[in-house]
Amino acid sequence: MSFAGRVAIVGAGVGGLALGGFLSRLGVPFAVYEQARQFTRLGAGIQMSPNAVKVLRALGLERRIREFAFAPRSWSNRVWNSGDNLFDFTYGDEAEAKYGAPYLLMHRGDLHDALHSTVPAGSIAFNKTLTRAKRRRL
Numbered sequence: 524m525s526f527a528g529r530v531a532i533v534g535a536g537v538g539g540l541a542l543g544g545f546l547s548r549l550g551v552p553f554a555v556y557e558q559a560r561q562f563t564r565l566g567a568g569i570q571m572s573p574n575a576v577k578v579l580r581a582l583g584l585e586r587r588i589r590e591f592a593f594a595p596r597s598w599s600n601r602v603w604n605s606g607d608n609l610f611d612f613t614y615g616d617e618a619e620a621k622y623g624a625p626y627l628l629m630h631r632g633d634l635h636d637a638l639h640s641t642v643p644a645g646s647i648a649f650n651k652t653l654t655r656a657k658r659r660r661l
C-alpha cells in the first residue's frame with residue numbers, strides 16, 4: 524500500500540491499530556506511523572471490560588479473543604493485612620447476560636496481535652517518529 528493515505532495514524536499501539544481496523548472496514552485510506560523498528564511482545568495482563576469486548580466484536584475479533592483470553596468468575600478485593608472483604612464483582616455467564624459481552628483477561632501481546640490482523644499488510648510504516656505537528660485552520 525502507498526503511504527499517501529488520507530488519514531495518518533501516529534502509533535501502532537492498541538488505539539492506533541483499532542482505529543486502523545475500523546477505517547479499513549469503512550474503506551477509508553490510511554497509514555499508520557510507528558516509532559518502533561518492529562513489534563515486540565510488550566506489556567503484561569490487560570483486562571477487557573464488556574464495553575471493550577463489544578468494540579473487539581465490531582472489529583470481528585471476538586471469536587479469536589475468546590480462544591486465548593481468561594474469563595474470571597469473579598473479582599474479589601480484600602484488605603492487604605487483614606483479609607477482610609472489600610467488595611466482590613461477579614462475572615461469568617451472569618455478567619455476560621447482563622452487559623451483553625464478557626469480561627476477559629489476556630496478555631497485551633495477544634490483544635495487539637489480534638488488532639494487527641485487522642489492518643492490511645503494508646499499512647504500517649515502522650521507524651517513523653512524529654516529532655512535530657502543525658496546527659492547520661480548517
Ligand SMILES: Cc1cc2nc3c(=O)[nH]c(=O)nc-3n(C[C@H](O)[C@H](O)[C@H](O)COP(=O)(O)OP(=O)(O)OC[C@H]3O[C@@H](n4cnc5c(N)ncnc54)[C@H](O)[C@@H]3O)c2cc1C
Nearest residue numbers: 533534535536537538539556557558559569570651652653
Ligand atoms: C500498567 C498499565 C496497565 C493497563 N491496564 C489496562 C487494562 O487492563 N485494560 C485496559 O483497557 N487498558 C489498560 N491500560 C491502558 C491501555 O494500555 C492504554 O489505554 C492503551 O494501550 C492506549 O492505547 P494507545 O494506542 O494510545 O497506546 P499504546 O498501546 O501504548 O501505543 C502507543 C504506540 O505509539 C507509538 N508512539 C508513541 N509516540 C510516538 C511518536 N511520536 N511517533 C510514532 N509513534 C509513537 C508507541 O511506540 C506505541 O507503539 C493499562 C496501561 C498501563 C500503563
